[in-house]
Amino acid sequence: MATTSRLEFALLGLLQQNAQSGYDLRKTFANTPMRHFSDSPGSIYPALRRLEERGWISAKAEDDSARKRQVYRISAAGKRALIDWLSQRVTREDIVHRQEELMLRFAFLDGNVERDVTLRFVDQMVASLEEYVKELREYFKKFGPGVARDTGRLAFESGIQSYETSLSWARGARKKLAKNL
C-alpha cells in the first residue's frame, strides 16, 4: 500500500478535470495560484510515471501535434483512488500537519463527490478547527505572557490568527455551499 504524495494527488485531481500533458501541468504549477507546487520536471515526470505504473492514469501520444506531447488521462481506478482520498474524514492531524493537503482536497470536491459529502467535509473541518483554536488560545493564555521575546509571542499570535481565519472561512463556505444545495 504505497502512500500517495500531495503532488501525486494534485496531478490526479487536475487530470480528472482535463486530460493533459506533463508540460501543461507544469505550466499550471508555474502560473496559477497552485504555484506552491514545484513545477520542476524532476518532480512531475517521475510522479506521472508512478501514477501510470499504478494504473491510475494512462498516457497517449498526441499524434495530430507536431510535438511529442504525451497526453495523460485518468483511469477508472484513478478516479476511485481520488474519490477515496476526497472522502476521508477530516481529522485534527489534517488541521495541524496537513493544511495544504486539506485545501487541495477541498478544491477538488466539487464534481467528484456529492454535495452532502462536501458539507460533511466542511463540518468536520469547522469542528476540528474550533477545537484546535480553543487549545491554542488556552496555551497562549498560560504561556504567552511569559515568552521573553516579542517576536516569539507575535509569531505565536500569527499562528492563532491564521487558524482563526481558516475557521471563519470554513463557516462562510459552509453557508454558501448549503444555499445552492
Add this chain to the structure above:
Amino acid sequence: MATTSRLEFALLGLLQQNAQSGYDLRKTFANTPMRHFSDSPGSIYPALRRLEERGWISAKAEDDSARKRQVYRISAAGKRALIDWLSQRVTREDIVHRQEELMLRFAFLDGNVERDVTLRFVDQMVASLEEYVKELREYFKKFGPGVARDTGRLAFESGIQSYETSLSWARGARKKLAKNL
C-alpha cells in the same frame, strides 16, 4: 555549500535559547505550537548529528544525570549561521514557497539581531505581501468567476484570505515593535 533544512534551523534556534538534549527538543515539537515539526527520532537525531558535523553545535554528556542524556549547545559558528539566516532579505519566494520558514525566522529574531533588523524584516514582509495579495486579487477578478466548481473558487478565496491575514498581522506587528524601540 550544503543547504540547511527548516528542521535544522529550528533546532539551531531552540538551542540558541537553551542548551538541551535531543529528547527535550522532541518534546517541544510534540507538545507546543511548534508541533508542525516532526518529533520523530528518525528526523531529529540525524539532524543534530549533521549540525554537529558542521561545527554549529556540540554535545556534552550530562554526567550528573543517571540517564545518558546528551546536552547540545550552540557554538560561535552556529550562532553566526543562525544570524546570517535571520538577516536575509524577505523575498517574494519566501512568501510564496517558504511561509513557514519565514515565521520561524521571525520568531527567532528577538535576542539574535538588533531591533532595526527586525523592523526591516517586517517592512520587507509587508511589501512582498502587498504585492502578492494584489497579484492574487487581480488573478481572481480575471479567472475566479469562470471557475466551474464552487469548492475550487472557495479554496482560492481561502488562499487569498490567508495572505491578507498575514499582511494585516505584519502591519500590526510592525506598529507594536516600533513602539518599544
Add this chain to the structure above:
DNA sequence: GGCATCATGTAAATCGTTACATGATTGC
C-alpha cells in the same frame, strides 16, 4: 513486578531538489 516514560539510535524506502541534457518548433 510491570508499565509508562526517559533517551537514543539505525535501516530502508522514497520523494523532491538541483542540475544537466536534448531536440523540435514558432516567431521575428
Add this chain to the structure above:
DNA sequence: GCAATCATGTAACGATTTACATGATGCC
C-alpha cells in the same frame, strides 16, 4: 538565423518518514 518556448527526460544527492530496536529509570 537565432532566441524563446515547447516538451520530455535522467542522475546525484539529501532529507524525512516509518518502522524497528534497545535499555534504564520512576512510580504504583
